[in-house]
Amino acid sequence: MASFVIEGGTKLSGELTPQGAKNEALQILCAVLLTPEKVTINKVPDIRDVNKLIELLSDMNVEVKYLGNESYEFCAKDVDIDYLETEEFRKKASSLRGSIMILGPLLARFGKGKISKPGGDKIGRRRLDTHFIGFQKLGARFLYEAETGMYHIDASQLKGCYMLLDEASVTGTANILMAAVMAEGKTTIYNAACEPYLQQLSRMLNAMGAKISGVGSNLLTIEGVESLSGTEHTMLPDMIEIGSFIGLAAMTQSEITIKDCRIDQLGLIPETFKRLGIQMEFRGDDIFIPSQDRYEIETFIDGSIMTIADAIWPGLTPDLLSIVLVVATQAKGTVLVHQKMFESRLFFVDKLIDMGAQIILCDPHRATVIGLNRQQKLKGIRMTSPDIRAGQALLIAALSAEGRSIIDNVEQIDRGYQNIDKRLNALGANIERID
Known part of the structure; x- marks a missing residue:
């Protein structure tokens, strides 16, 4: 200590x-899992939470290259999904609240995901219901193991839908948005968070080939696409x-x-x-x-x-x-x-x-x-x-x-x-x- x-x-x-913005970084870094192509991210803050998330991505077999001057290149071509089954993953993910946002990209691209109950600041209850209700509305099924604190999600057939979020959760909106970009059909998210972090994430996803409209408002419309490509993004x-x-x-x-x-x-x-x-x-x-x-x-x-x-x-x-x-x-x-x-x-x-x-x-x-x-x-x-x-x-x-x-x-x-x-x-x- x-x-x-x-x-x-x-x-x-x-x-x-x-x-660079910490809260934006935790979303943007998870979004690299959505594509097998290279993604370059600039102005990445050198802070503990961000570095732990980059380490977690590397452990999942994402290629991580530091380019200097606060810039990184990521390539999630060969993601090791089996790593999610390990005790090491459970411990690392549970120590970082931002790890919850790997779920949306994993569900969108691989149709399944697993996460432990994440940690973070001790500032009171920070429920995850918005994330999981949104995933469920898209067609995912999940199981929570109370003994291990692990969430298991099956999202093999995600389909677009209309949803009204019970709270304008920033991380919840980001997670659902990343899950919806490759879901079949149209997704409408009402009462979406519209913080600059969400606007930045939406712009990055659109640059990767997503079709998101309503950026900056609390009503997002997403037309699902089959795949996303690489891009370059600079954080606020x-x-x-x-x-x-x-x-x-x-x-x-x-x-x-x-x-x-x-x-x-x-x-x-x-x-x-x-x-x-x-x-x-x-x-x-x-x-x-x-x-x-x-x-x-x-x-x-x-x-x-x-x-x-x-x-x-x-x-x-x-x-x-x-x-x-x-x-x-x-x-x-x-x-x-x-x-x-x-x-x-x-x-x-x-x-x-x-x-x-x-x-x-x-x-x-x-x-x-x-x-x-x-x-x-x-x-x-x-x-x-x-x-x-x-x-x-x-x-x-x-x-x-x-x-x-x-x-x-x-x-x-x-x-x-x-x-x-x-x-x-x-x-x-x-x-x-x-x-």
């Missing part, structure tokens, strides 16, 4: 370029990392430029941080954050306390609420943070309270933050990262705090942020990694 030792209270300065910059850097700049009173942000794909993220009082300038496709002594949370028009909540796209992504919460601790004003999707994601606030933040955890989904307006600095403590996003929020808190902080279990942060300690140290941070 690794730890970060952070000396806080230092202003940072310089430029940061966001990594990671919107969660961009939001994290905006919050980092404000908390540490730093002047930072975030490069190549694809601002047109960020949705409400910039506006949400502006509501917290954070100044920013758009310079082409870069975001410039000036050093601010103070920032003040807006109120609603009638003067009531601001509420910031997550929502399906184009609402605010839930992955940034941990960052919003920690940034609010040093603002002037009060905000209610409402995390609707996961019931355990706000439990990390006890660490912020120990650091001196004024937070009332109302229930598992809501926390009221009373900003300190920099009248009192957070103080360094020892803490443990519970998940990717909370871990990054705690790192931001530690960088702004007075004194030394230690964050244990930083492998959780490594799952989503590429070489974060080295990149921030290049801007003047003082972060030491201890194994």
Whole structure:
């Protein structure tokens, strides 16, 4: 287990370029299984979850070639389906939640699949019903073995159909979409997720020969094709990392430029941080954050306390609420943070309270933050990262705090942020990694 030792209270300065989008990468990498031809993917983030998925694909006999400069070439010409029967596959797949998305491509191309109950962040229940109900509607039959935690799926005769998803699940939509692209006939998915990740996946599949219309909306129509070809795809910059850097700049009173942000794909993220009082300038496709002594949370028009909540796209992504919460601790004003999707994601606030933040955890989904307006600095403590996003929020808190902080279990942060300690140290941070 690794730890970060952070000396806080230092202003940072310089430029940061966001990594490729983690959540997009987990979908795009699984899509290489849909074709026996070569697929080149650019801007692949060098993070733990992505690297584990690439390793899993390699174990399935997918040819993987690193081309340099964050680019990979994949060729799934001779996929070893029998590998799914091994204990090694069960262990590796169960340690990575993104592994669930190999199912759609496997069902589409090989007519069968097998997966163990996947792991991931401990942020509450994350059910898989949407995935399996969608597969069933396409004609798949599945069996869950409670003793081994394995799902067995027979999809030898997938046929297109109409389906109304019970929730606009991003991974569920992606999985069903990949299963449907080679199903017989037409598939219509209503209440589909429409995040930029899904739009990117749809564009990649269309470039491979799929026939998907309605991209960017919650109504997708897929005309099944017999086969898909190779392609080249470049991933978006990671919107969660961009939001994290905006919050980092404000908390540490730093002047930072975030490069190549694809601002047109960020949705409400910039506006949400502006509501917290954070100044920013758009310079082409870069975001410039000036050093601010103070920032003040807006109120609603009638003067009531601001509420910031997550929502399906184009609402605010839930992955940034941990960052919003920690940034609010040093603002002037009060905000209610409402995390609707996961019931355990706000439990990390006890660490912020120990650091001196004024937070009332109302229930598992809501926390009221009373900003300190920099009248009192957070103080360094020892803490443990519970998940990717909370871990990054705690790192931001530690960088702004007075004194030394230690964050244990930083492998959780490594799952989503590429070489974060080295990149921030290049801007003047003082972060030491201890194994």
